[in-house]
Amino acid sequence: METKGFEHHDHHHCIATSLRTAEEACKAQGLQFTPVRRRVLEILLDEHRAMGAYDVLDVLRKEGLGSQPPVAYRALDFLVANGFAHRIERLNAFVACAAPGERHAPCFLICRACSAVAETPGRRASDALRAAAGELGFKVERVAIEAEGLCPACVEADA
Amino acid sequence: METKGFEHHDHHHCIATSLRTAEEACKAQGLQFTPVRRRVLEILLDEHRAMGAYDVLDVLRKEGLGSQPPVAYRALDFLVANGFAHRIERLNAFVACAAPGERHAPCFLICRACSAVAETPGRRASDALRAAAGELGFKVERVAIEAEGLCPACVEADA
DNA sequence: CCGCGAACGTTATATCATAACACACACGAT
DNA sequence: ATCGTGTGTGTTATGATATAACGTTCGCGG
Numbered sequence: 001m002e003t004k005g006f007e008h009h010d011h012h013h014c015i016a017t018s019l020r021t022a023e024e025a026c027k028a029q030g031l032q033f034t035p036v037r038r039r040v041l042e043i044l045l046d047e048h049r050a051m052g053a054y055d056v057l058d059v060l061r062k063e064g065l066g067s068q069p070p071v072a073y074r075a076l077d078f079l080v081a082n083g084f085a086h087r088i089e090r091l092n093a094f095v096a097c098a099a100p101g102e103r104h105a106p107c108f109l110i111c112r113a114c115s116a117v118a119e120t121p122g123r124r125a126s127d128a129l130r131a132a133a134g135e136l137g138f139k140v141e142r143v144a145i146e147a148e149g150l151c152p153a154c155v156e157a158d159a
Numbered sequence: 160m161e162t163k164g165f166e167h168h169d170h171h172h173c174i175a176t177s178l179r180t181a182e183e184a185c186k187a188q189g190l191q192f193t194p195v196r197r198r199v200l201e202i203l204l205d206e207h208r209a210m211g212a213y214d215v216l217d218v219l220r221k222e223g224l225g226s227q228p229p230v231a232y233r234a235l236d237f238l239v240a241n242g243f244a245h246r247i248e249r250l251n252a253f254v255a256c257a258a259p260g261e262r263h264a265p266c267f268l269i270c271r272a273c274s275a276v277a278e279t280p281g282r283r284a285s286d287a288l289r290a291a292a293g294e295l296g297f298k299v300e301r302v303a304i305e306a307e308g309l310c311p312a313c314v315e316a317d318a
Numbered sequence: 319c320c321g322c323g324a325a326c327g328t329t330a331t332a333t334c335a336t337a338a339c340a341c342a343c344a345c346g347a348t
Numbered sequence: 349a350t351c352g353t354g355t356g357t358g359t360t361a362t363g364a365t366a367t368a369a370c371g372t373t374c375g376c377g378g
Contacts, residue, residue, distance in 0.1 A: 034356070053334070068359055073335065078356095089248035090303060092334060092365095107288055109297045120295065124287035129266055129306055132279050137311035138268045144249060144305045147288055152296035193325070212365070227328055232366065237325095251334095251365060320378085327372075334365070341358075348351085 015045040021100045022084045031082060036065055040075040041084055041096060050093035050110075050117045088117060090146045095119070105143050111151035113158070118151070174204040180259045181243045190241060195224055199234040200243055200255060209252035209269075209276045247276060249305045254278070264302050270310035272317070277310070 022041055026033040043059050044051060057072040066072070076094050079085035084100050087093070088108055097106070098119040107122035122145050133140045150158060181200055185192035202218050203210060216231040225231070235253050238244035243259050246252070247267055256265070257278040264285035268277045281304050292299045309317060 032356075036357075066358075069335070070337090070359085071357070074357080089305070107291065109292055109295070109299075111297075112300070118295070118297070120291050122288070122291075124291070125284040125304070128283035128287055129281070129304060132266065132281075132283070133268055133306055133308070136268070136277070136279065137314060138270075138277070138306070139309040139314050140268075140306045141271070141308040142306070144303070144307075145284070145288060146248070146303045147292055147297070147299045147301070148303075149292070149300040150298040155296065155298050191325075195326075225327075228366070229328080229368095230326070233326080322376090322378100324375090325373085328370090330368085332365100332367070334363100336363075337361085339359085342356085344355090345353090346351105347353105348349105 011048065015042070018045055018084075018096060018100055022079075022082075025082070025084075025101060029082075031078075036060070036071060037075045037078050039063070039065055040072065041079055044079075044085055044094060044096035048096070050088050050091050050095045050115065052091075052093050056094070086119070088146065089144050090148060091115075091117075105145070107145040107147065109151065110146060110148045111154050112148050113150055113154035116151050116153075170207065174201070177204055177243075177255060177259055181238075181241075184241070184243075184260060188241075190237075195219070195230060196234045196237050198222070198224055199231065200238055203238075203244055203253060203255035207255070208274065209247050209250050209254045211250075211252050215253070245278070247305065248303050249307060250274075250276075264304070266304040266306065268310070269305060269307045270313050271307050272309055272313035275310050275312075 019038070019041065023033050023038075025031075039060065040056055043056055053069065053072045053076055056076065057067070057069060060072060061067045076085065076087075080087050080094070083097060085094050085096050086106055086108070088095060088110065090110060095117055105122040105126035106119045107125060109118040109120060111117070122143070125145050126143050129143060130140050178197070178200065182192050182197075184190075198219065199215055202215055212228065212231045212235055215235065216226070216228060219231060220226045235244065235246075239246050239253070242256060244253050244255050245265055245267070247254060247269065249269060254276055264281040265278045266281035266284060268279060270276070281302070284304050285302050288302060288304075289299050
């Protein structure tokens with residue numbers, strides 16, 4: 001897995017690939033990739049940024065796919081539970097997963113200036129944490145690692 | 160720094176020590192350790208668990224120290240900004256710092272069964288994250304590392 | 319004594335999230 | 349074929365978290 005988020009890339013391609021991956025993963029695991037769920041993932045991929053549940057809901061509303069908060073939250077919960085999206089605790093927001101299908105412990109780099117969010121591999125940090133927790137008898141189930149600071153572009157702008 | 164949170168310890172002693180440390184740190188840095196701020200830190204130390212801002216506010220209310228949300232949030236923000244308390248993003252809650260005065264990048268171990276929160280050193284995980292971010296040109300300013308799972312007691316209860 | 323900055327008090331409102339219940343539909347069992 | 353069951357969706361209502369904005373107080377240096 002590479003870091004995604006601060007570099008340009010073929011967006012249409014990455015959207016199509018992620019959607020297909022999700023679709024296949026759902027089929028393989030007997031999960032329902034319903035229109036609402038699919039559309040929410042599309043929205044996240046499309047915007048390519050951390051979005052609040054209400055931001056997603058606004059889009060759904062315009063399309064007649066649901067107008068009340070639970071609709072958005074349920075779809076987002078599904079996507080997060082199955083690894084197609086992540087929740088950014090720091091922002092109370094959601095992003096499409098940059099590497100769906102890969103089992104991974106993502107880290108997020110959150111720019112406080114432009115709000116860009118990059119996902120980067122968190123294996124080493126996550127392993128370090130699991131080791132420390134293991135010594136205490138704590139059984140780790142989920143890990144959230146989030147860094148706030150300045151992305152490369154904003155570091156330059158700042159200087 | 161040791162891990163704190165799952166073991167018993169002399170509570171009166173640790174409250175007194177933490178308060179004194181905070182007081183001295185404020186004096187040294189020209190910060191105002193006002194009655195509200197002091198009391199909020201006391202409350203967090205006293206309860207020795209992650210508390211929501213409104214939980215803290217309830218206590219303040221009963222004591223006539225302030226009854227509106229901004230009072231609690233301002234005091235909590237002060238404590239967090241100066242390292243006397245931490246914010247747990249996952250829980251939208253706050254805990255007293257287990258090692259005030261020490262510069263540290265804490266990790267939190269959050270039990271999903273009993274809601275206990277332990278603070279454990281995050282140096283290794285934090286270093287790993289900073290290294291990864293540095294390679295990308297991302298300038299890390301703050302790091303939040305939070306693990307959710309089962310604490311030793313609840314692992315046993317579960318088994 | 320005045321001006322200033324920092325903290326506090328208060329009102330109002332914004333933002334994020336979920337409980338609870340009704341309805342629709344697919345699907346396997348009888 | 350129909351009935352029960354599970355899963356997803358639609359909707360109402362409400363709960364929980366957080367902050368903007370503005371006035372007041374108070375200590376301190378000019």
